[in-house]
Amino acid sequence: MTELRADARRNLERVLDAAAEAFAASGPDASIDEIAHAAGVGHGTVFRRFPTKDDLIYAVVERHFAQMCELARDALASDDPGEAFFDFVRRVAELSMSTPGLHRCVVHCGEKPGAAELTRLVAKVVSRAQHAGAVRADVKPLDVQLLVRSALTSAPAGQWRRYLGVVLDGLRA
Amino acid sequence: MTELRADARRNLERVLDAAAEAFAASGPDASIDEIAHAAGVGHGTVFRRFPTKDDLIYAVVERHFAQMCELARDALASDDPGEAFFDFVRRVAELSMSTPGLHRCVVHCGEKPGAAELTRLVAKVVSRAQHAGAVRADVKPLDVQLLVRSALTSAPAGQWRRYLGVVLDGLRA
DNA sequence: CCTGAAACGGACTGTGCAGTCCGCTTACGT
DNA sequence: ACGTAAGCGGACTGCACAGTCCGTTTCAGG
Numbered sequence: 001m002t003e004l005r006a007d008a009r010r011n012l013e014r015v016l017d018a019a020a021e022a023f024a025a026s027g028p029d030a031s032i033d034e035i036a037h038a039a040g041v042g043h044g045t046v047f048r049r050f051p052t053k054d055d056l057i058y059a060v061v062e063r064h065f066a067q068m069c070e071l072a073r074d075a076l077a078s079d080d081p082g083e084a085f086f087d088f089v090r091r092v093a094e095l096s097m098s099t100p101g102l103h104r105c106v107v108h109c110g111e112k113p114g115a116a117e118l119t120r121l122v123a124k125v126v127s128r129a130q131h132a133g134a135v136r137a138d139v140k141p142l143d144v145q146l147l148v149r150s151a152l153t154s155a156p157a158g159q160w161r162r163y164l165g166v167v168l169d170g171l172r173a
Numbered sequence: 174m175t176e177l178r179a180d181a182r183r184n185l186e187r188v189l190d191a192a193a194e195a196f197a198a199s200g201p202d203a204s205i206d207e208i209a210h211a212a213g214v215g216h217g218t219v220f221r222r223f224p225t226k227d228d229l230i231y232a233v234v235e236r237h238f239a240q241m242c243e244l245a246r247d248a249l250a251s252d253d254p255g256e257a258f259f260d261f262v263r264r265v266a267e268l269s270m271s272t273p274g275l276h277r278c279v280v281h282c283g284e285k286p287g288a289a290e291l292t293r294l295v296a297k298v299v300s301r302a303q304h305a306g307a308v309r310a311d312v313k314p315l316d317v318q319l320l321v322r323s324a325l326t327s328a329p330a331g332q333w334r335r336y337l338g339v340v341l342d343g344l345r346a
Numbered sequence: 347c348c349t350g351a352a353a354c355g356g357a358c359t360g361t362g363c364a365g366t367c368c369g370c371t372t373a374c375g376t
Numbered sequence: 377a378c379g380t381a382a383g384c385g386g387a388c389t390g391c392a393c394a395g396t397c398c399g400t401t402t403c404a405g406g
Contacts (some may be wrong), residue, residue, distance in 0.1 A: 005403060008353060042355030150327035154319045178373060181383060215385030
């Protein structure tokens with residue numbers, strides 16, 4: 001199963017990269033042809049790996065979640081839980097603001113792929129920071145998510161970093 | 174120019190109603206065929222009035238803005254500026270949450286149609302409420318808009334009324 | 347090398363959509 | 377009532393896209 005020919009694996013990676021970029025830029029409306037061309041392969045090659053466009057979107061979203069899980073794990077590995085939390089939030093914000101179309105992709109594929117794992121990790125990051133006294137104790141992970149999301153989505157163009165700063169200050173203990 | 178035959182005017186209205194409903198439900202992806210069918214006309218009739226799909230979207234958005242302007246004018250006509258303001262915000266929220274797809278339509282047609290008039294009226298509603306001492310003096314119309322929008326967009330399903338209540342309480346003097 | 351399986355990619359199909367066209371119908375002034 | 381211009385709507389075109397197929401190319405093991 002994992003026995004994938006070298007060229008196949010290389011192309012698969014190119015396709016995923018191109019798809020991530022296209023979906024990040026244009027949301028789920030990006031066409032397969034466009035992605036295949038950007039990846040330098042024929043679009044038949046895309047469909048061999050991902051029988052359906054939705055399968056490709058799904059894969060990209062999963063990868064995106066995995067990136068955020070990675071950030072969360074980094075935060076958990078740090079020995080300063082407070083700063084780790086704030087860094088984590090800032091990085092996640094940076095990531096999602098640099099890929100505006102991906103949110104629509106997540107919505108598009110309804111039930112999320114690996115969201116459970118991500119939720120679990122984030123909860124850990126938050127509670128660790130609270131334990132260290134860096135974050136007020138009366139907020140829950142969901143609150144953090146909603147507050148941050150609202151700051152990002154409602155900020156005027158180019159102002160989201162400032163808005164995020166305000167919210168983060170509000171979360172400090 | 175306003176000399177429109179009776180049947181033409183009737184159909185035009187039906188089309189606008191159907192379009193408003195369709196765009197509110199599905200955003201700008203709603204098809205002309207679907208709208209024409211819902212309006213009970215052939216889709217040629219739609220294209221005669223609106224040479225382009227974008228023209229139709231534009232018209233619906235303009236109508237939506239006009240509705241909000243109407244609400245603002247109602248608020249300005251009330252003799253209790255404070256309560257008028259809070260009612261106004263609640264009504265606008267109710268309106269936009271009942272037409273989730275319209276926001277994407279507004280985004281779709283970039284520069285907004287009659288946004289200037291709306292902005293002007295809202296500014297009046299806010300400053301009147303502030304003058305009456307019902308709303309804290311240190312917020313600007315833009316702040317109100319952003320705060321309300323963020324409450325609406327970030328609330329979990331079915332919770333937006335509660336979130337809005339919190340924000341409105343926060344705006345009281 | 348040489349061979350067979352794996353992978354490739356582009357031609358092809360089917361669908362759904364925006365936008366056009368034109369023969370038919372209907373409102374309305376006289 | 378009737379003539380005509382305004383209005384109608386569905387057949388048609390063209391295009392963009394998702395998804396299929398198959399003849400050709402390339403990898404990898406012996």
